[in-house]
Amino acid sequence: xxxxxxxxxxxxxxxxxxDVVLHRIRVSVAGNIAGHFALSQTCRKWRDVYREExxxxxxxxxxxxxxxxxxxxxxxDGELGGELRWRELACLLAAHPGKCEIKSCKAAxxxxxxxxxxxxxxxxxxxxxxxxxxxxxxxxxxxxFAHHPAGLTEAHALMPDTHSxxxxxxxxxxxxxxxxxxxxxxxxxxxxxxxxFPPMESLSFEDGNGNVFLSVQNPDGCTILDVNRALVELIPxxxxxxxxxxxxxxxxxxTSGMSSTQFVERISRDRGFLGDHEYPFLLxxxxxx
Numbered sequence: 001x002x003x004x005x006x007x008x009x010x011x012x013x014x015x016x017x018x019d020v021v022l023h024r025i026r027v028s029v030a031g032n033i034a035g036h037f038a039l040s041q042t043c044r045k046w047r048d049v050y051r052e053e054x055x056x057x058x059x060x061x062x063x064x065x066x067x068x069x070x071x072x073x074x075x076x077d078g079e080l081g082g083e084l085r086w087r088e089l090a091c092l093l094a095a096h097p098g099k100c101e102i103k104s105c106k107a108a109x110x111x112x113x114x115x116x117x118x119x120x121x122x123x124x125x126x127x128x129x130x131x132x133x134x135x136x137x138x139x140x141x142x143x144x145f146a147h148h149p150a151g152l153t154e155a156h157a158l159m160p161d162t163h164s165x166x167x168x169x170x171x172x173x174x175x176x177x178x179x180x181x182x183x184x185x186x187x188x189x190x191x192x193x194x195x196x197f198p199p200m201e202s203l204s205f206e207d208g209n210g211n212v213f214l215s216v217q218n219p220d221g222c223t224i225l226d227v228n229r230a231l232v233e234l235i236p237x238x239x240x241x242x243x244x245x246x247x248x249x250x251x252x253x254x255t256s257g258m259s260s261t262q263f264v265e266r267i268s269r270d271r272g273f274l275g276d277h278e279y280p281f282l283l284x285x286x287x288x289x
Contacts, residue, residue, distance in 0.1 A: 022049055031063030031109070031116055033094045056086035061123060064109035064116050065093055065192040066199060066221035071229070071276045084274065092188045092273055102181065104139065105190040111138055112197040124199050124221040135197050139190055139224050143168050143181065144231055162235050163244060169232050169280050170248050171267050173255065183279070184228055185272025191225035203227065232280070245281040246288060260286075
């Protein structure tokens with residue numbers, strides 16, 4: 001009886017706490033998304049606290065994740081999807097590491113984890129300290145530059161590789177799940193991680209001559225997927241890249257056991273976790289598959 005009485009008193013004790021105390025507890029959990037879910041399920045009062053979308057936005061921000069900008073909502077089977085709520089996004093980010101086989105996706109937010117733990121900002125809209133240097137996330141180089149020799153560490157000295165970028169938007173070979181992200185949009189943790197530390201609402205990229213060749217904006221903070229999509233849109237619609245895509249699609253079809261029609265129908269339904277992905281050159285190449 002004593003144990004039952006003690007345990008039943010816990011929700012009552014929590015419900016008596018003032019909101020300011022609950023707020024401090026929530027803030028102390030910071031970027032531990034799983035911890036926020038545990039709190040939100042503790043009792044009715046905590047559940048009420050976490051009804052606010054701003055709580056989940058805070059949790060994602062402090063963990064180093066933003067919400068990629070939705071391109072447009074694509075109809076699937078005649079129905080329109082909707083933009084992800086922050087709680088839904090947090091749920092995806094918490095669950096994905098248990099399903100993903102790619103280590104750098106599961107641990108996508110680990111590179112800047114210590115920096116985020118001490119980051120004073122709690123929102124992308126908070127003032128940015130002028131003393132913080134902007135640093136690109138390692139995934140930016142991994143996804144957009146050609147694989148370099150083991151002895152070469154300065155990947156940023158290389159030019160972005162269009163072949164590598166194109167592969168991040170094409171389907172994955174079934175036998176290569178450990179080594180390929182394609183499509184990147186099927187990996188929420190890698191997609192949603194902020195492209196820089198600290199997070200930025202807008203980014204400009206310059207060429208070797210100091211000319212801006214790419215600008216990326218996202219009011220929720222520029223993510224890896226935002227930058228990735230902007231870079232892929234710069235790839236010329238020429239025969240060389242059409243051939244890369246065609247060879248890729250053909251090889252997947254040959255190993256999948258599906259017909260061309262079945263293949264196109266199947267991957268056309270996979271729009272990524274945002275529901276807005278479109279495969280490069282697929283419509284142009286369908287007659288040739």
